[in-house]
Amino acid sequence: MEPSTSPTGIEVSNEEQVLEISWSDGHTSVYPLFGLRKNCPCVACRGGHDKMNTFEPEAFEIENPPLMNITNIKQVGNHAIQITWIDGHNAGMYGWETLRKLDPRLSQ
16 A cells, blocks of 8 residues: 555544545545545445446535535455445445545645
8 A cells, every 4th residue: 555545544523524534644635525425435326336436526526515424434454444324324445545536635
């Protein structure tokens, strides 16, 4: 794993509607929760196996998005996190590399 894809901390604020990841290279990513939910990497949310690496970065820029809350986060090995959303959905494994690529601050 490259240093830029090694997290050093994760904070969730349902109140502020963001998930924040600190990376080992000193960068901090801030993800609006709605954008993360819209970009769930599971096969059902992506629309099939052939679309597994197709994401919607524009979902991070929606003004006044619907509220999304995270009820739990678990680390999966050394490569991903599994988020449980308020609606019970938890099938997506958000890989560190994918999260770094989806960083709204880096795609501007």
